[in-house]
Amino acid sequence: xxxxxxxxxxxxxxxxxxxxxxxxxxxxxxxxxxxxxxxxxxxxxxxxxxxxxxxxxxxxxxxxxxxxxxxxxxxxxxxxxxxxxxxxxxxxxxxxxxxxxxxxxxxxxxxxxxxxxxxxxxxxxxxxxxxxxxxxxxxxxxxxxxxxxxxxxxxxxxxxxxxxxxxxxxxxxxxxxxxxxxxxxxxxxxxxxxxxxxxxxxxxxxxxxxxxxxxxxxxxxxxxxxxxxxxxxxxxxxxxxxxxxxxxxxxxxxxxxxxxxxxxxxxxxxxxxxxxxxxxxxxxxxxxxxxxxxxxxxxxxxxxxxxxxxxxxxxxxxxxxxxxxxxxxxxxxxxxxxxxxxxxxxxxxxxxxxxxxxxxxxxxxxxxxxxxxxxxxxxxxxxxxxxxxxxxxxxxxxxxxxxxxxxxxxxxxxxxxxxxxxxxxxxxxxxxxxxxxxxxxxxxxxxxxxxxxxxxxxxxxxxxxxxxxxxxxxxxxxxxxxxxxxxxxxxxxxxxxxx
Numbered sequence: 253x254x255x256x257x258x259x260x261x262x263x264x265x266x267x268x269x270x271x272x273x274x275x276x277x278x279x280x281x282x283x284x285x286x287x288x289x290x291x292x293x294x295x296x297x298x299x300x301x302x303x304x305x306x307x308x309x310x311x312x313x314x315x316x317x318x319x320x321x322x323x324x325x326x327x328x329x330x331x332x333x334x335x336x337x338x339x340x341x342x343x344x345x346x347x348x349x350x351x352x353x354x355x356x357x358x359x360x361x362x363x364x365x366x367x368x369x370x371x372x373x374x375x376x377x378x379x380x381x382x383x384x385x386x387x388x389x390x391x392x393x394x395x396x397x398x399x400x401x402x403x404x405x406x407x408x409x410x411x412x413x414x415x416x417x418x419x420x421x422x423x424x425x426x427x428x429x430x431x432x433x434x435x436x437x438x439x440x441x442x443x444x445x446x447x448x449x450x451x452x453x454x455x456x457x458x459x460x461x462x463x464x465x466x467x468x469x470x471x472x473x474x475x476x477x478x479x480x481x482x483x484x485x486x487x488x489x490x491x492x493x494x495x496x497x498x499x500x501x502x503x504x505x506x507x508x509x510x511x512x513x514x515x516x517x518x519x520x521x522x523x524x525x526x527x528x529x530x531x532x533x534x535x536x537x538x539x540x541x542x543x544x545x546x547x548x549x550x551x552x553x554x555x556x557x558x559x560x561x562x563x564x565x566x567x568x569x570x571x572x573x574x575x576x577x578x579x580x581x582x583x584x585x586x587x588x589x590x591x592x593x594x595x596x597x598x599x600x601x602x603x604x605x606x607x608x609x610x611x612x613x614x615x616x617x618x619x620x621x622x623x624x625x626x627x628x629x630x631x632x633x634x635x636x637x638x639x640x641x642x643x644x645x646x647x648x649x650x651x652x653x654x655x656x657x658x659x660x661x662x663x664x665x666x667x668x669x670x671x672x673x674x675x676x677x678x679x680x681x682x683x684x685x686x687x688x689x690x691x692x693x694x695x696x697x698x699x700x701x702x703x704x705x706x707x708x709x710x711x712x713x714x715x716x717x718x719x720x721x722x723x724x725x726x727x728x729x730x731x732x733x734x735x736x737x738x739x740x741x742x743x744x745x746x747x748x749x750x751x
Contacts, residue, residue: 253371259529260368263539266597275299275544276493287317287583299562303584308548308558308575310586311349320582321352322403329581330354336415338408338520343642351520353411357580361541362412365523368538369516376514385453385484387424389413390443390461391431396539408520425450433589436461436720444468452482458492459502460640460725466505478505491516493725494603494624500637502665515601521587524577525550525601534594534602539563542579547572550590553607562624568593571619573607590619609729613645614654614696618680618685620729626679633675637668640726642712645700648677655698659705660737673702705743713739 279296281429281566282288299437311318320328329352336358337350362715376382391413402412405575413431416424426446433439455462466478474483486504495515502513517525517535522543525535537545543716546560548570560575574587588608593599599625605620612618617680627638639661646655658676677699690696710726716738727735 253367255373256368256371260311260372260536264536265442267462267599269286269562270539272299273546273576274540275302276543278542281331282329282581282583283583284327285331286320286325287581302577303546303560306584308560308586311351311587314403314582314585316349317581318352322350324403325544328581330356330579330748332356334581335403336411336413336543337403339405340408340520341597342436348381350405351408351579352582353408353520356542357522357578358411358415360579361523361543361605362408362518364541365516365518365526365538366412368594369514369526371535372513372526373489373512375659376528376530380486382453382487383423383483385451386447387456388426388443388450389431390437390455390457390465395604405607407670409520424556425452425557431495440465440468442586444472447510448473448481450482451484453484454487454489455485458725459495459498460493462488462490463498463501463505470505470568477507479508486510486514489514489516489571491518494620497623497631497638499628500631506738517601519589521582521585522576522580522737524574525603528600534600537599537601539599545576546575546584547591548575566593566596566599568596593623593666594707598626605729608731609727610730611643611645611656611729613647613731614690616684616690616697618687618729622680622684622687623729625683626676628668630672630675634666634668634672635664635665636672639663639707640727642710642726642736642739643700643732644730644733646671646733647698649742653696653698655701657701657703657707657736659703659708659736661705661710665704669702669704673700676700676702690718705739709739709743712742716742 279293279302283293296305298301309674317329321334326333332354334352334354336353338353340349340351354583361505363488374382389409390411393409404414410432413428430442430446431441433442443465469481470476470478478487488502488511490513495513508581512530514533515527516523521540523538524543525537528536545563547566548558548560550573553557553573566572569592571590571592574589574591576585576587577583578585587608588606590604591609592604594600594602609617610617623643627641630636632640641658641660643656643658646657648654656679677691681691687697714726733741
């Protein structure tokens, strides 16, 4: 780990050189693939050549190549055999995505990221005893791909668990059989029963599903907090969704001021960022994982010929869509996430949202980062704790201006709902000047319409879409009303819900 910390320091000092080296290595590996031949990689000498030869593609646009890989064709996107596909759909699409995971990506990116996260944590906490106990991993589900006996699909976490080296298994709970269960309702119960008597010192998982598990364990044990069950718990490694809305619940369940929370940015497409300082709210961009980065300014998104910037040209506090070329054979791939740089020496980022998760029905350009901050402020001001939420536009009519409609499930109710709405609206104006302008005199936007919906509504909605567990999550901002109207119908089946 000490040796690796030295290597990390090197790429933070020489980021441009490291990225150029990886660009050249990736290009060399891809020359003799079908994709490389189709895009004349043998004629590409510079990054500018590369950008001219290869258009930016999203999943649907790259899918014809991926389908060929899934059908068993070799050397389509990457020279080595692809045995694993990370199934990634999210709630914004009804179609599953099958992201290729090569041996190189698994070892030099995803596993490396997990080890580096531990290295950075121990480096920041030299007195840590995290290795004295067990690591609880909230895994996904895995199924054998129907087209081939040795080709697997599943959540990325399941692929990682399925291929972990033996020595890791000695410290990880629960066992693989439970970790890879498909039925999440049964899985939570099985995980609770199998881990509650272990000495867990570290948890790895998505905040929402981790909370479900911890609450079930406390219920079985009759414990008032999780430290009564696991007194040596010291670290929660989280990712997948913003931690802000869940922070207060974790503080109540784990009432230890010395508890540590470290964030990672690991997607099916690659491991991108790691929190490298305790109590920080940003992550170090990992530059030596077999990924070449480009950054697409938000004003370029959706253009016919979008122009990216490279690492040396990024600006602090500006939102970019992430474009990657990787050792999994993803070439100029638009991930769908947006990031903001908090620093360029070294390069640290925050995930600000998704290119598809926003509300911009009236020119307000509300992104998830704005929403999370505003909800967090409203909670602090009113004593509320939010379990889940969703927002969508209410479009203008001849009689009324537009608005944003918000559905909330509360863990702890606000003292007065109208005060919660006032603080939410005020905070949105403070964090987003476009929103504030549209709210002026209610000319374009009225005050947010906030509804309290019955407990379990969002869970029922996810379940109705077959998206329980793993990294499935509620799409909190939507630019149309499709999802929020589905949730509204379900909420009506529970009971009348309060406005």
